[in-house]
Amino acid sequence: MTAGGQGYDVVVVGSGFGSLFFLQRFLDRPRQRVLMLEWGETWDNATQLEHGKNGAIDIEDTFTYRPEPGGENKVWHYTIGTGGGTNCWYAQTPRPLPSDFELATRFGVGMDWPLSYDELEPYLSEAEEIMAISGEDAIGRFSPRSRPYPQPPHRGSQVDRLMKAAQPELHFAMPCARARVPTANRPACCASNRCYLCPVNAKFTGLAELDHIFSHENLDLVTGAKVLRFETEGGLVKEAVFEKDGRIERVRADFFVLGANSIQSPAILLASGIDDGPVGQGLHETHGYNVEVLLDGVQNYDGSTITTGINYSLTEGDFRKDHAAVMLFFENRWMHGLRPERGRWRESLSMLVLAEEIPDLRSRVTLNPSSGAVEVITVPGSDYAERGFRKAMEALPDVLAPLPVEEIRIMGRRWTEGHVQGSLRMGARAGDSVVDGRQIHHRYRNLMVVGASVFPTCLNATPSLTAAALSLRAAELL
Amino acid sequence: MKFTRRRLVLGATLAGGAAGVAALMFIGRDRSSFLRRSLEQMVGPFRMPDEDFAAFQAEIEAILTSRLGNREGPKWDLTRTVSRFGLLDLVAAASSTVQDKVEIYRREVVTHFILATDWLDAPADGGLRDVRYSGINPACANPFAVFD
Numbered sequence: 001m002t003a004g005g006q007g008y009d010v011v012v013v014g015s016g017f018g019s020l021f022f023l024q025r026f027l028d029r030p031r032q033r034v035l036m037l038e039w040g041e042t043w044d045n046a047t048q049l050e051h052g053k054n055g056a057i058d059i060e061d062t063f064t065y066r067p068e069p070g071g072e073n074k075v076w077h078y079t080i081g082t083g084g085g086t087n088c089w090y091a092q093t094p095r096p097l098p099s100d101f102e103l104a105t106r107f108g109v110g111m112d113w114p115l116s117y118d119e120l121e122p123y124l125s126e127a128e129e130i131m132a133i134s135g136e137d138a139i140g141r142f143s144p145r146s147r148p149y150p151q152p153p154h155r156g157s158q159v160d161r162l163m164k165a166a167q168p169e170l171h172f173a174m175p176c177a178r179a180r181v182p183t184a185n186r187p188a189c190c191a192s193n194r195c196y197l198c199p200v201n202a203k204f205t206g207l208a209e210l211d212h213i214f215s216h217e218n219l220d221l222v223t224g225a226k227v228l229r230f231e232t233e234g235g236l237v238k239e240a241v242f243e244k245d246g247r248i249e250r251v252r253a254d255f256f257v258l259g260a261n262s263i264q265s266p267a268i269l270l271a272s273g274i275d276d277g278p279v280g281q282g283l284h285e286t287h288g289y290n291v292e293v294l295l296d297g298v299q300n301y302d303g304s305t306i307t308t309g310i311n312y313s314l315t316e317g318d319f320r321k322d323h324a325a326v327m328l329f330f331e332n333r334w335m336h337g338l339r340p341e342r343g344r345w346r347e348s349l350s351m352l353v354l355a356e357e358i359p360d361l362r363s364r365v366t367l368n369p370s371s372g373a374v375e376v377i378t379v380p381g382s383d384y385a386e387r388g389f390r391k392a393m394e395a396l397p398d399v400l401a402p403l404p405v406e407e408i409r410i411m412g413r414r415w416t417e418g419h420v421q422g423s424l425r426m427g428a429r430a431g432d433s434v435v436d437g438r439q440i441h442h443r444y445r446n447l448m449v450v451g452a453s454v455f456p457t458c459l460n461a462t463p464s465l466t467a468a469a470l471s472l473r474a475a476e477l478l
Numbered sequence: 479m480k481f482t483r484r485r486l487v488l489g490a491t492l493a494g495g496a497a498g499v500a501a502l503m504f505i506g507r508d509r510s511s512f513l514r515r516s517l518e519q520m521v522g523p524f525r526m527p528d529e530d531f532a533a534f535q536a537e538i539e540a541i542l543t544s545r546l547g548n549r550e551g552p553k554w555d556l557t558r559t560v561s562r563f564g565l566l567d568l569v570a571a572a573s574s575t576v577q578d579k580v581e582i583y584r585r586e587v588v589t590h591f592i593l594a595t596d597w598l599d600a601p602a603d604g605g606l607r608d609v610r611y612s613g614i615n616p617a618c619a620n621p622f623a624v625f626d
Contacts, residue, residue: 190617
């Protein structure tokens with residue numbers, strides 16, 4: 001495959017956050033011919049709603065769980081289709097904390113990122129601008145900001161108002177890409193509580209907001225193209241080999257950007273024989289639990305979106321030497337049903353208690369030695385994360401002291417956040433990382449990895465905003 | 479066999495008891511009444527056209543089946559029967575398993591009722607509300623949300 005008889009300048013694999021935000025910046029360059037290869041098809045919001053799912057390819061068909069002693073069959077979730085994870089995400093966009101980038105230096109756990117929060121901050125702001133993030137600027141107390149949020153914060157619930165009044169420096173409106181006010185392409189969020197298939201297309205998605213990328217004159221998008229491997233020669237990646245309509249095709253380029261996802265991207269590298277460093281290792285996401293709080297006399301759920309509050313009481317401190325920091329999400333939805341007592345249906349609060357995970361290299365993506373099929377091995381969450389959750393539960397009565405709490409109930413483990421991170425980690429040294437601080441492969445210097453695959457540690461934040469900002473930065477530094 | 483008075487009394491008692499249990503179990507199979515009673519306990523008295531109630535029941539039964547299984551058999555019949563006499567909470571208090579299932583049942587029912595009918599907007603006529611079933615509004619499923 002060629003562009004007008006020539007190879008492409010750049011081939012981009014995948015079309016989710018990592019790839020799109022790379023192109024958002026890279027396509028500013030003139031005369032760069034770019035080919036985007038997407039395994040799935042283009043399903044717009046209406047098509048997704050019609051089918052009741054985000055893409056035609058079922059995730060269960062894209063990898064298998066390989067049982068190992070001490071392992072667990074954990075759920076991993078992502079979207080295969082144009083726009084990737086921008087389709088299925090719930091659009092939460094809290095920023096990471098500066099300390100998240102220096103875990104090893106500050107707390108002696110995990111590893112440091114090869115860049116600081118300050119280096120990333122301008123790109124976080126730019127990504128927020130592109131996605132029209134709604135938020136409360138005062139949250140910059142934890143994650144400093146150079147720009148105000150583009151959209152005003154969502155209306156909090158009655159619970160949020162009580163928490164905010166008592167803890168103005170710890171409790172904030174959840175930053176999110178669910179429009180508070182309409183954008184040029186999206187209506188305001190209507191609190192549908194089913195964000196993975198937003199019935200009104202109110203959240204940021206690649207298809208809704210970044211059509212200028214897909215329709216750019218320098219970009220060719222090929223869907224239904226499953227990249228199988230890269231061919232290398234003389235220390236460079238030369239070709240991407242992909243399958244389309246049952247045929248094997250090849251495309252040459254000067255530069256390759258790998259942004260499939262944290263399961264498929266390492267699988268492509270392994271199939272290419274590019275296994276330098278911890279390729280596929282360290283797959284992780286936040287370690288989460290559902291918690292329900294029964295309240296006395298508070299009529300909740302009157303916020304204007306699905307998740308209205310985030311509380312930072314348990315995120316910063318020297319305790320991270322011993323146990324995980326924890327994000328507390330205040331949901332504006334009755335995840336466990338309304339209460340049955342007459343007139344008290346709304347007197348409850350659903351919370352997500354999300355502990356940062358320390359990636360374990362034993363959780364990994366691998367290929368079946370016989371069939372070459374993609375396999376995932378997952379070990380249970382770390383003691384560090386579980387201890388963080390237990391400590392959070394001990395602290396929760398104090399954190400929730402502003403509320404008339406009747407009972408706090410642990411409603412069970414959350415088996416996935418729909419985040420896949422960390423299997424192609426970035427770092428300063430080739431031995432313990434796959435790409436450098438500019439997201440360039442340590443050995444193959446014309447290969448970049450984008451998306452949450454490059455996260456060396458978990459962050460006290462949902463990953464998409466950071467993945468987007470990293471891509472803007474990587475494109476600029478290229 | 480010799481029919482003594484004692485045996486006749488014993489037989490009649492056993493037969494009566496069996497008939498009673500059978501009747502109670504029969505009562506327990508009436509899911510519709512159980513559903514309506516449960517709802518009235520949770521939301522207060524209401525009137526709903528029969529076809530609306532049937533549609534509501536069909537949808538909530540499907541939801542409950544996915545959460546609790548098909549809810550058939552003597553245990554569920556007995557649960558519904560006990561409920562008829564207002565003793566369900568007593569039974570539930572004695573068993574955490576029953577308590578959990580009853581809680582799931584009640585929460586699913588009340589949640590679906592509040593969201594899938596016009597109960598929140600229905601005018602109360604002396605405490606009795608006339609309610610129509612419309613199904614959940616998939617576009618904006620949170621009737622409590624405020625957007626000011």
